[in-house]
Amino acid sequence: MNNSPYKTSGTKTVYQNPWITVREDAIIHPDGKPGIYGVVESKDSVIVAAIDENNRVLLINNFSYVAQKWHWELPAGGTDGDDDFVTTSQRELAEETGVHAKTWHTLAITRVCDGLMTEKMAVLLATDLQQDETPSAYDSALIRDMKFARLDEVHAMIQSGEIDECQTLSALYLLERHLATNG
């Protein structure tokens, strides 16, 4: 049905941990040559654009283990068990920032890295915010600052490289498109 130009002739799991499964497929390329394709399977995830009454978006200064650096991004995280995207978003926002939101709206379901990963990432808009609690102790160690930023401030942070990660960039773009269309 999808008219795949590849054929898959086999598959095996080559690595697994609680968060990712790496599989290696045996494939036939479009030109007929045999080869392999490595695929990283991970749980679907969410990212949250939480905006206040002035359309300022909540950013966190978060530590990336992979990059070994601090950077500004949107609250995000993986789904857990059977949790749906809204439940996951509510939990991640509360754990990372202590903020609760009364209103939730799904802006889009995106794919994170289509050359390598199966992960889908839902982009959620959160409004009617309330600071209800303190972030979890674990998340506090990984998040050293948070702030609400206007879109023009976000643009300056992109320009300077302070915001440089594709999941956060994608969610900010979808937020900006939503605000342009819906005020």
Add this chain to the structure above:
Amino acid sequence: MNNSPYKTSGTKTVYQNPWITVREDAIIHPDGKPGIYGVVESKDSVIVAAIDENNRVLLINNFSYVAQKWHWELPAGGTDGDDDFVTTSQRELAEETGVHAKTWHTLAITRVCDGLMTEKMAVLLATDLQQDETPSAYDSALIRDMKFARLDEVHAMIQSGEIDECQTLSALYLLERHLATNG
């Protein structure tokens, strides 16, 4: 220097193919508990926003092996050997679309997925375009259509889900910011 809240106590390679290396680090979490962190190392990559004299951007309808579906995205690919970002971009654009560009400008260096991958992705703006050659036979099998789209057409494709991949979304956001600032 980075004030890492994690400690790394060991590392081992758990899977490798010509495109990715998966390593598993032994770590100490911020709360003092031991654990592991899986990291996917892949070559750095490029994505190309090629625009014509009317600021229409070149999209390709590309097959994703991982998602097993066709979708619209920007031309992109991994660096090869010691090739720099501009050389890689010129090669990928030509192979995938047959288009050459006289002028190249780096819009940003982004990170693809900072919870899991080391990959950096350069976002290149290509202008002064010329259709010089036909795409490579291999790429032709994986790309079934291409077109130039105005930004409002891009917005409609995002709204409909035809464009849904974070690397392409990020590059389009950076293109749109560039055009808003520089005409």
